Amino acid sequence: MHEFDLIKNYFQKLSRKTPSALNLNDDVFFDKKKKLVVSVDTYTEGNHFINFKKPELVIKKIIRSSISDLICKGVKPKYYFISGSGNKKSFSKSNLSKISKSLHQEQNKYKIYLSGGDTVFSDKLSFTITSIGFANNIVYRNKAKINDDIYVTGNLGDSYLGLLLLENKLKLNNHLKKYFINQYFMPNIQSKLVDQIKKFANSSIDISDGLLADLDKMINNQKLSYKIFLKDIPISSNLKKVLNLKKLSKINYVSNGDDYQVLFTASKNKRRIIKKIASNCRVKLTKIGYIQSNVKKLSIVDEKNVQISLKNKGYFHMF
Amino acid sequence: MHEFDLIKNYFQKLSRKTPSALNLNDDVFFDKKKKLVVSVDTYTEGNHFINFKKPELVIKKIIRSSISDLICKGVKPKYYFISGSGNKKSFSKSNLSKISKSLHQEQNKYKIYLSGGDTVFSDKLSFTITSIGFANNIVYRNKAKINDDIYVTGNLGDSYLGLLLLENKLKLNNHLKKYFINQYFMPNIQSKLVDQIKKFANSSIDISDGLLADLDKMINNQKLSYKIFLKDIPISSNLKKVLNLKKLSKINYVSNGDDYQVLFTASKNKRRIIKKIASNCRVKLTKIGYIQSNVKKLSIVDEKNVQISLKNKGYFHMF
Numbered sequence: 319m320h321e322f323d324l325i326k327n328y329f330q331k332l333s334r335k336t337p338s339a340l341n342l343n344d345d346v347f348f349d350k351k352k353k354l355v356v357s358v359d360t361y362t363e364g365n366h367f368i369n370f371k372k373p374e375l376v377i378k379k380i381i382r383s384s385i386s387d388l389i390c391k392g393v394k395p396k397y398y399f400i401s402g403s404g405n406k407k408s409f410s411k412s413n414l415s416k417i418s419k420s421l422h423q424e425q426n427k428y429k430i431y432l433s434g435g436d437t438v439f440s441d442k443l444s445f446t447i448t449s450i451g452f453a454n455n456i457v458y459r460n461k462a463k464i465n466d467d468i469y470v471t472g473n474l475g476d477s478y479l480g481l482l483l484l485e486n487k488l489k490l491n492n493h494l495k496k497y498f499i500n501q502y503f504m505p506n507i508q509s510k511l512v513d514q515i516k517k518f519a520n521s522s523i524d525i526s527d528g529l530l531a532d533l534d535k536m537i538n539n540q541k542l543s544y545k546i547f548l549k550d551i552p553i554s555s556n557l558k559k560v561l562n563l564k565k566l567s568k569i570n571y572v573s574n575g576d577d578y579q580v581l582f583t584a585s586k587n588k589r590r591i592i593k594k595i596a597s598n599c600r601v602k603l604t605k606i607g608y609i610q611s612n613v614k615k616l617s618i619v620d621e622k623n624v625q626i627s628l629k630n631k632g633y634f635h636m637f
Numbered sequence: 638m639h640e641f642d643l644i645k646n647y648f649q650k651l652s653r654k655t656p657s658a659l660n661l662n663d664d665v666f667f668d669k670k671k672k673l674v675v676s677v678d679t680y681t682e683g684n685h686f687i688n689f690k691k692p693e694l695v696i697k698k699i700i701r702s703s704i705s706d707l708i709c710k711g712v713k714p715k716y717y718f719i720s721g722s723g724n725k726k727s728f729s730k731s732n733l734s735k736i737s738k739s740l741h742q743e744q745n746k747y748k749i750y751l752s753g754g755d756t757v758f759s760d761k762l763s764f765t766i767t768s769i770g771f772a773n774n775i776v777y778r779n780k781a782k783i784n785d786d787i788y789v790t791g792n793l794g795d796s797y798l799g800l801l802l803l804e805n806k807l808k809l810n811n812h813l814k815k816y817f818i819n820q821y822f823m824p825n826i827q828s829k830l831v832d833q834i835k836k837f838a839n840s841s842i843d844i845s846d847g848l849l850a851d852l853d854k855m856i857n858n859q860k861l862s863y864k865i866f867l868k869d870i871p872i873s874s875n876l877k878k879v880l881n882l883k884k885l886s887k888i889n890y891v892s893n894g895d896d897y898q899v900l901f902t903a904s905k906n907k908r909r910i911i912k913k914i915a916s917n918c919r920v921k922l923t924k925i926g927y928i929q930s931n932v933k934k935l936s937i938v939d940e941k942n943v944q945i946s947l948k949n950k951g952y953f954h955m956f
Contacts, residue, residue: 324756328733328737329737329754331737331741332740332741332744332750332751333752336751338716338752339750339753342751342753342754347716349716352673354671356716356752356753356767358718358720358753358755358767360720360721360722360757362757362759365758365759366757397657397675399666401677401678403679409638409643411638414643414646415647421648422650422651431651431652431654431658432648432652432661433655433657433658434652434658434661434665434666434675435661435677436677437643438679438681438684440761440763442722442759442760442761444722446679446755446765448675448718450673452671
């Protein structure tokens with residue numbers, strides 16, 4: 319069963335009396351009166367992270383993934399709760415030291431604070447992170463407007479290349495290998511944008527499942543489609559190098575997940591302010607397409623304006 | 638490693654800048670300024686619940702266990718988030734229907750609302766529940782005073798008997814079997830007390846790990862001990878019947894966990910108001926002992942004032 323159906327068929331009705339739950343149809347919970355924003359995510363070994371050989375890096379990845387849900391909505395994360403299930407090996411003294419040190423570094427970097435959690439014994443390793451922030455307003459999903467520009471922050475695809483390297487599905491020199499693996503574990507989430515995004519975005523989401531999968535999610539309740547220009551999707555110079563070297567096609571690398579960049583739509587009349595803010599905050603913001611009415615299907619086109627067919631639109635959570 | 642040491646050695650320092658985290662030394666997180674109270678707990682199959690043959694009951698148990706953490710502090714739970722890890726069998730359509738129906742019943746009973754969560758694939762079944770409430774103040778741990786009376790709500794031990802029956806370690810007639818198993822899955826948590834407890838309690842906790850284990854937790858930062866009178870520990874008439882019938886000793890049944898009753902201390906001068914509130918709210922409140930200074934060790938005594946030695950003080954979380 320698709321994650322959407324699961325929520326729709328079994329859980330949405332339970333949230334009907336809670337407008338703050340946003341029909342379980344957004345990345346976060348937002349109680350406007352209490353100004354409270356909450357995000358809850360579970361990460362399991364073998365699924366959200368390959369293994370626990372590098373606890374210090376896995377911890378950074380899951381913390382960033384969790385607070386990214388708030389940041390992409392224009393909300394500063396403040397508190398986080400971590401609940402870990404694992405065995406004695408996963409939570410050995412040496413691993414606990416590494417976990418603790420990593421959390422400390424992330425706390426300093428993002429000004430967040432460990433506020434509670436739980437530890438339980440399990441032969442399967444998983445973590446649930448609850449992130450909490452406070453805000454007067456947030457940028458929602460499902461608020462894109464026809465003709466909105468579609469933007470993305472930073473670069474896409476580096477993280478997926480890191481994953482392929484970790485899975486030994488690709489070989490590269492040590493310098494590049496280190497670069498991509500670091501991007502996989504420590505994505506450059508856009509905390510500098512957190513106070514700015516509400517000034518221009520109509521709708522936003524962070525890219526965890528893949529550019530197109532998350533674009534679909536962002537507008538899933540709206541009768542809208544989009545047009546994305548493959549050539550405009552921003553990638554790092556390192557990824558450009560690898561694509562040339564290995565004769566790989568760009569589309570497969572930018573449409574996979576784990577980038578944790580912010581995808582948002584904004585009215586055309588915001589172009590100037592977006593340029594200005596990007597330059598002031600030193601954040602890379604790239605226009606990659608636009609929202610259109612539902613006359614045509616969703617589409618991504620190549621340099622010759624020819625529609626690209628995709629085998630895999632990204633990661634979909636299934637049961 | 639004992640749970641206390643794990644928190645103390647690796648995580649407490651990370652919460653130092655968050656007074657609301659209460660040094661990770663209480664059941665909840667409390668941001669006094671924002672009036673926000675949060676509790677996060679993980680429940681795994683084979684550990685916190687035996688199996689998932691009765692999803693509708695397991696769900697009730699874990700929801701009550703989670704909101705019990707807030708209720709024992711005098712905080713009305715309002716929102717809950719549920720993050721489930723499981724496989725296709727655990728989250729079959731039939732089970733999802735049962736889960737959804739159960740959540741609906743609990744929502745009506747306790748006036749709580751599903752506000753978000755996550756579902757991930759895993760061969761090991763577990764749930765993490767985040768419960769959120771709002772309050773101007775809470776009843777803390779570690780605030781017991783010398784000579785405080787020690788009270789407990791409801792009855793103890795029924796839930797443990799239910800567990801023994803589910804594990805086939807005991808045989809009883811169907812009527813009793815049903816009673817105890819229902820108590821195991823659907824403990825009578827004391828939501829009626831939630832607005833009252835702050836009027837009299839100096840310190841409180843809910844009994845999840847066992848009477849003495851939780852009593853230790855409630856005063857663990859204080860140089861205090863306690864004296865508990867076994868004969869005063871309240872048990873149901875059904876449990877009384879079984880203890881007589883099977884010639885079992887009371888102590889083993891009241892010192893195990895999963896009761897989700899409230900354990901609290903209060904000054905002697907609150908005895909009258911406690912009696913009055915108990916009668917008005919129709920909540921059973923029983924005085925079972927008192928707090929003493931650290932001259933003697935912690936103790937529980939029998940009818941002849943002889944100290945009882947305990948093999949098992951309850952459930953301790955170890956790694």
